[in-house]
Amino acid sequence: MKISEMQKLLEARVLCCEENINHEIHSACGCDLMSDVLAFVKDQAVLLTGLVNPQVIRTAEMMDMICIVFVRSKIPTQEMIDLARDSGIVLMVSDKRLYEACGLLYTNGLVGNKVKE
Amino acid sequence: MSELLNFHFDVDGNDFTSAGQASIQIKKNLRRLGLDPETIRRVSIAMYEGEINMVIHAHGGEADVNIYENYIEIILKDNGPGIKNIEQAMQEGFSTAPDQIRSLGFGAGMGLPNMKRYTDYMKIESEVGKGTTVTMRVDI
Numbered sequence: 001m002k003i004s005e006m007q008k009l010l011e012a013r014v015l016c017c018e019e020n021i022n023h024e025i026h027s028a029c030g031c032d033l034m035s036d037v038l039a040f041v042k043d044q045a046v047l048l049t050g051l052v053n054p055q056v057i058r059t060a061e062m063m064d065m066i067c068i069v070f071v072r073s074k075i076p077t078q079e080m081i082d083l084a085r086d087s088g089i090v091l092m093v094s095d096k097r098l099y100e101a102c103g104l105l106y107t108n109g110l111v112g113n114k115v116k117e
Numbered sequence: 118m119s120e121l122l123n124f125h126f127d128v129d130g131n132d133f134t135s136a137g138q139a140s141i142q143i144k145k146n147l148r149r150l151g152l153d154p155e156t157i158r159r160v161s162i163a164m165y166e167g168e169i170n171m172v173i174h175a176h177g178g179e180a181d182v183n184i185y186e187n188y189i190e191i192i193l194k195d196n197g198p199g200i201k202n203i204e205q206a207m208q209e210g211f212s213t214a215p216d217q218i219r220s221l222g223f224g225a226g227m228g229l230p231n232m233k234r235y236t237d238y239m240k241i242e243s244e245v246g247k248g249t250t251v252t253m254r255v256d257i
Contacts, residue, residue, distance in 0.1 A: 035225035038162060039234075051222045055169075058137040059222075061144070062165050064158060079134075087141075 001025055001110050003067050003090055006046070009104050012069060012092040015076065016085045023066055023090075028110055030102040034059045041065075044112070048101050050074055057083040066090060071098045120183035120190070122150075128168055128193075130177025133221065139180050140165035150184070152257065159235040160189050160255050166228045166235075167193040167251055173218050174198065175249065188237070191253045199245040206241075207233070 003021040007014060014021065028046035031037050037047065037059050046067045047060050052074045060068050061083075067090040070076060075093060076084075084091045094101055106112070124146060126139035144161040164180065171178045175197020183190040200206050207229050214224025233239045238254040 032222060033225055034222035035227040035231075038166060039227045039231050053221050054134045055137060055221060055223065058141060058165065061141060062137075062158075062162050064154070 001105075001108070003046075005108075006067070006069070006105060006110070007092060009108055010069060010092070010094040010096055010101055012094040015091040015093060016081050017088055017090040020066065020088060020090050025067065025110065027112060028102070028105055029112065030098050032098070037063060046110075048098060048105075050098055052076055052080070054080050054083055056080070057087070057089065060084075060089055061087045067092065069094055069101065071096055071101050120185055122184040124182045126180040128171050128177040128180055128195075130172050130175065130195075133172055133218065136169050136172040137165050140168050143182050147189075152189075156189070156255060156257055160191065163232045163235040163253050163255070164191050164193070166232050167191065167253070169223055170228050171195045171197070173214050173224065178248075186257075188254045188256045191236075191251075191255075193251045193253075194248070195250075196248040199247055199249055200241065200243040201245055203241050203243060 003023050025045040027044045029041050029044040030048040032049055032051045034055055041063045045065055047065050048069045048071055050072045057080050069092045071094055073095050128139055140161050143164055147157040175195035178195030181192045205211055209230045210226040212224050212226035218224040236253040237256045240252045243249040
């Protein structure tokens with residue numbers, strides 16, 4: 001699935017790095033706990049979260065993720081948008097809740113990865 | 118054996134939201150050096166977790182990344198309260214982080230175990246009331 005298809009499914013608004021929305025993605029992770037993202041994510045290119053602070057962007061950068069979707073209409077700060085732009089990470093905002101957003105992506109073919117052994 | 122390259126950072130302990138800047142910079146530096154992406158990922162995650170810990174528990178400190186021919190060494194040194202029981206601190210889920218840090222998505226007791234998981238060698242030297250030094254190595 002392309003990031004642009006995900007954007008349509010989630011009826012999301014792109015906040016930065018729109019030039020990267022044609023990137024292909026194969027897996028995603030829905031999580032509000034960055035400690036767990038750092039511990040368990042492996043090869044998931046997209047993070048869906050309701051948490052809004054600059055560490056979300058840094059965590060995604062550390063995990064080589066290329067897109068963050070803020071659910072429940074959470075709007076990131078300008079500082080976060082600047083950080084993401086600096087790393088080429090696409091930021092989006094969706095009105096959907098985390099459970100619904102993940103379900104929509106999953107049922108449309110974007111499955112999760114097995115957790116790291 | 119002397120290091121081929123050294124990167125030094127002062128980690129500001131006053132602002133949790135800015136924590137991680139040194140790790141982001143290291144990731145960029147290692148990319149410029151053309152190292153293997155998985156090595157870069159392991160070094161930067163381990164350092165990021167350590168940097169976050171220094172800010173949460175020790176009011177910041179110093180970070181050094183030394184690049185040798187066969188491995189990358191990360192040394193994180195702080196003058197914080199020290200770790201009373203290292204064995205307990207290494208258990209997944211054990212945390213002494215305040216609620217405010219948990220509300221920001223951290224402090225779930227995964228930091229130290231994660232640092233060990235992503236590195237090939239890790240040593241913690243800590244004295245209560247004096248501080249902690251964590252040394253980690255990732256083989257190249």
